[in-house]
Amino acid sequence: MLQDYSLLRIPGPTPIPPSVGHAMNQPMIGHRGKETTALIQRIKPRLKKLFATENDMIMLTGSGTAGLETAVVNVASAGDEVLVIVTGAFGDRFAKICDAHNMKTHRMDVTWGDAANPSAVAAFLQENKQVKAVFMTHCETSTGVLNPVAEISQVVQANSDALVIVDGVSSAAGTETKIDEWGIDVYATGSQKAMMLPPGLAFLAVSERAWDVIEKNEESRFYFDLKTYKKNLDNDAVPYTPSIPLLFALEQALTLMEAEGMEEVYDRHTVMRDMVRAAVKTWNIPLLTEDTYGSPTVTAVQPDNFDPEALRKLLKEQFNLSVAGGQQHLKGKIFRIGHMGYCSPADVLQMLSIIELALVQLDVEISLGEGVRAAQEVYLENK
Amino acid sequence: MLQDYSLLRIPGPTPIPPSVGHAMNQPMIGHRGKETTALIQRIKPRLKKLFATENDMIMLTGSGTAGLETAVVNVASAGDEVLVIVTGAFGDRFAKICDAHNMKTHRMDVTWGDAANPSAVAAFLQENKQVKAVFMTHCETSTGVLNPVAEISQVVQANSDALVIVDGVSSAAGTETKIDEWGIDVYATGSQKAMMLPPGLAFLAVSERAWDVIEKNEESRFYFDLKTYKKNLDNDAVPYTPSIPLLFALEQALTLMEAEGMEEVYDRHTVMRDMVRAAVKTWNIPLLTEDTYGSPTVTAVQPDNFDPEALRKLLKEQFNLSVAGGQQHLKGKIFRIGHMGYCSPADVLQMLSIIELALVQLDVEISLGEGVRAAQEVYLENK
Numbered sequence: 017m018l019q020d021y022s023l024l025r026i027p028g029p030t031p032i033p034p035s036v037g038h039a040m041n042q043p044m045i046g047h048r049g050k051e052t053t054a055l056i057q058r059i060k061p062r063l064k065k066l067f068a069t070e071n072d073m074i075m076l077t078g079s080g081t082a083g084l085e086t087a088v089v090n091v092a093s094a095g096d097e098v099l100v101i102v103t104g105a106f107g108d109r110f111a112k113i114c115d116a117h118n119m120k121t122h123r124m125d126v127t128w129g130d131a132a133n134p135s136a137v138a139a140f141l142q143e144n145k146q147v148k149a150v151f152m153t154h155c156e157t158s159t160g161v162l163n164p165v166a167e168i169s170q171v172v173q174a175n176s177d178a179l180v181i182v183d184g185v186s187s188a189a190g191t192e193t194k195i196d197e198w199g200i201d202v203y204a205t206g207s208q209k210a211m212m213l214p215p216g217l218a219f220l221a222v223s224e225r226a227w228d229v230i231e232k233n234e235e236s237r238f239y240f241d242l243k244t245y246k247k248n249l250d251n252d253a254v255p256y257t258p259s260i261p262l263l264f265a266l267e268q269a270l271t272l273m274e275a276e277g278m279e280e281v282y283d284r285h286t287v288m289r290d291m292v293r294a295a296v297k298t299w300n301i302p303l304l305t306e307d308t309y310g311s312p313t314v315t316a317v318q319p320d321n322f323d324p325e326a327l328r329k330l331l332k333e334q335f336n337l338s339v340a341g342g343q344q345h346l347k348g349k350i351f352r353i354g355h356m357g358y359c360s361p362a363d364v365l366q367m368l369s370i371i372e373l374a375l376v377q378l379d380v381e382i383s384l385g386e387g388v389r390a391a392q393e394v395y396l397e398n399k
Numbered sequence: 400m401l402q403d404y405s406l407l408r409i410p411g412p413t414p415i416p417p418s419v420g421h422a423m424n425q426p427m428i429g430h431r432g433k434e435t436t437a438l439i440q441r442i443k444p445r446l447k448k449l450f451a452t453e454n455d456m457i458m459l460t461g462s463g464t465a466g467l468e469t470a471v472v473n474v475a476s477a478g479d480e481v482l483v484i485v486t487g488a489f490g491d492r493f494a495k496i497c498d499a500h501n502m503k504t505h506r507m508d509v510t511w512g513d514a515a516n517p518s519a520v521a522a523f524l525q526e527n528k529q530v531k532a533v534f535m536t537h538c539e540t541s542t543g544v545l546n547p548v549a550e551i552s553q554v555v556q557a558n559s560d561a562l563v564i565v566d567g568v569s570s571a572a573g574t575e576t577k578i579d580e581w582g583i584d585v586y587a588t589g590s591q592k593a594m595m596l597p598p599g600l601a602f603l604a605v606s607e608r609a610w611d612v613i614e615k616n617e618e619s620r621f622y623f624d625l626k627t628y629k630k631n632l633d634n635d636a637v638p639y640t641p642s643i644p645l646l647f648a649l650e651q652a653l654t655l656m657e658a659e660g661m662e663e664v665y666d667r668h669t670v671m672r673d674m675v676r677a678a679v680k681t682w683n684i685p686l687l688t689e690d691t692y693g694s695p696t697v698t699a700v701q702p703d704n705f706d707p708e709a710l711r712k713l714l715k716e717q718f719n720l721s722v723a724g725g726q727q728h729l730k731g732k733i734f735r736i737g738h739m740g741y742c743s744p745a746d747v748l749q750m751l752s753i754i755e756l757a758l759v760q761l762d763v764e765i766s767l768g769e770g771v772r773a774a775q776e777v778y779l780e781n782k
Contacts, residue, residue: 017659017663018659018667018741018742018743019416019655019656019658019659020416020417020418020419020655020741021416021741021743023745033402033403033404034403035403036403041424272402272403273402275402276400276401276402280400284401334782335743335745337745358401358403358404359401360401360404360718361718362406362718362720362749362752362753363749365748365749365752365753366745366746366748366749366752369745369748369749369752369771369775370745370748372775373775373778373779376775376779377779383772384771384772384775384776385768385769385771385772385775386768388752388767388768388771388772389766389767389768389771392752392755392756392759392767392768393767395756396756396759396760399717
């Protein structure tokens with residue numbers, strides 16, 4: 017097989033653009049020097065614009081999970097009642113973090129593959145006014161569901177004083193997120209998905225209302241204390257040594273996204289989702305999630321006539337194409353395709369043409385080219 | 400459009416593997432130091448093996464054309480009679496170089512798209528025993544013809560004392576070349592095609608018989624004097640400052656080709672050629688060259704019902720996919736697809752799926768997916 021060749025279509029980490037890789041290769045700079053201050057000054061307004069918020073986006077060196085835990089330990093403390101809407105593995109992670117910090121965690125479990133139900137949230141909150149925060153996942157990476165975060169946020173605000181906390185890790189920059197308009201109090205996301213960056217950076221936006229809670233919150237924390245980040249960011253700084261190459265990369269990724277235009281970025285993701293879904297339907301293979309809640313960034317497929325692990329193995333062995341498997345109880349039952357960030361409709365066509373080759377080899381009854389054709393048609397309708 | 404994204408499918412320069420790019424990024428080393436000596440020592444035997452020759456491959460910093468001119472000025476001098484077999488723009492270049500050096504150049508022009516005819520060469524040489532060298536192109540990049548070099552070489556040896564000079568620029572490492580077995584006296588090639596390297600290096604293999612001629616040849620030359628290179632190479636050195644990053648890159652590219660295995664490398668190219676040709680035939684678009692002489696590295700397509708320039712423009716604008724146009728009298732009449740080097744069957748499927756999208760937009764009557772399907776079938780038959 018052609019060496020040093022890989023196609024990475026898992027739902028993160030995702031491929032990064034060459035210029036982002038080159039940006040990381042610049043000489044190190046001191047994190048307390050003028051260069052870093054200037055870099056943060058340049059990045060700050062652009063991140064706010066990307067996420068449609070008036071509040072500064074806090075940057076934290078860590079994974080997406082570090083971002084989630086930061087959200088948790090800043091808005092609640094041991095013994096506090098919180099609601100976690102669990103639509104998959106990453107809702108479950110939010111719940112586990114709350115549990116680890118001894119919060120009184122109410123889980124609202126939703127069948128994996130379904131979206132969260134705003135009415136159920138409303139009903140729960142009407143009966144549980146003491147809940148201090150509601151945690152939810154925008155795109156549930158484990159199922160490919162895009163939860164109706166704007167609606168749920170509205171419902172939370174209408175029925176309680178709880179803060180609205182959103183995990184935006186696999187949705188940020190792949191689908192529109194209006195932090196302020198939607199009333200999100202703490203938004204946490206990571207770098208390694210649609211933002212076209214490597215893993216290692218978490219971003220958090222905090223509302224005025226949330227700052228009031230955070231100031232008074234007594235949960236023990238040091239590295240994850242948002243107050244420290246806020247104080248530093250007001251002076252164009254970060255409290256602890258940042259991953260300098262990731263900041264270089266971030267500036268370049270922002271430049272690329274701005275050059276494409278965020279409307280176009282979001283449209284591209286929608287088209288890629290629709291291309292993938294059209295192909296899978298043409299192959300007569302069930303999708304895990306219904307169209308209404310299909311995420312523009314990741315699609316989960318639940319075959320009923322072949323082993324998804326056999327498909328993944330073949331794709332990896334024959335083409336060095338990586339797609340993801342299922343998590344927890346969906347392990348071995350689904351495969352998940354990432355179509356976000358540095359990924360074009362042409363890349364989607366390539367992936368689909370390879371999946372067809374693998375399906376045929378697994379004796380799945382499809383016609384070669386039919387899924388590609390369905391995706392091509394979607395492209396042409398939307399170009 | 401997604402920024403910093405491009406698909407380069409011209410017949411060279413070709414994309415380079417990431418690890419080759421990284422290899423180039425190493426700190427510079429002195430060209431007279433031990434590191435360079437050791438590097439050349441490591442490269443030498445591997446280059447010989449790649450080209451199936453017992454003679455050292457001379458490395459020259461310059462383009463493929465520099466390699467061709469080096470071949471010319473070393474084996475003949477002003478006034479000498481030479482035969483140049485011209486099957487396209489690069490045969491023409493050989494002739495122009497001979498003309499520039501005031502040689503008495505006999506051109507054997509072949510219709511572009513056809514291959515050179517060994518019998519015609521035999522007939523010519525029988526009548527022209529005074530010819531000192533016969534120049535030919537292995538893969539004619541301008542037409543996608545792979546000339547029967549082994550056969551022609553045999554014919555030259557059987558009918559004259561002329562040296563056999565071969566341009567291997569767009570065939571080297573994309574299709575088997577047995578320099579010694581075929582009796583090639585001077586073989587010249589460049590780095591930027593199937594060798595998965597950037598432009599900037601030329602390689603030359605010289606037979607014992609050719610060295611005898613070269614030693615006595617009085618044509619003025621300095622940078623291009625092969626004697627100087629030979630003397631240096633015997634001491635694991637190069638006479639003039641080499642492009643150090645290209646030597647780093649060469650070592651890594653050799654590692655990648657060896658890891659894949661040259662048999663597999665050649666098979667991959669053959670399959671990619673057959674995939675492209677199958678798709679084009681399915682679309683009912685004429686190929687410039689018949690199957691027998693279709694090159695494994697580049698394919699020329701000669702549409703009769705649409706403007707190839709309109710196709711190229713659309714591919715570039717909509718997908719940043721570059722394919723080449725025609726040269727000289729074929730300008731505006733053909734387009735040429737490169738499928739060599741760091742290019743996989745998956746990349747070919749991607750390219751074909753995009754070309755289909757463009758053809759439909761140009762109102763060419765094809766069915767979406769049918770060319771992809773034809774190529775997929777070729778892949779499955781050969782995997």
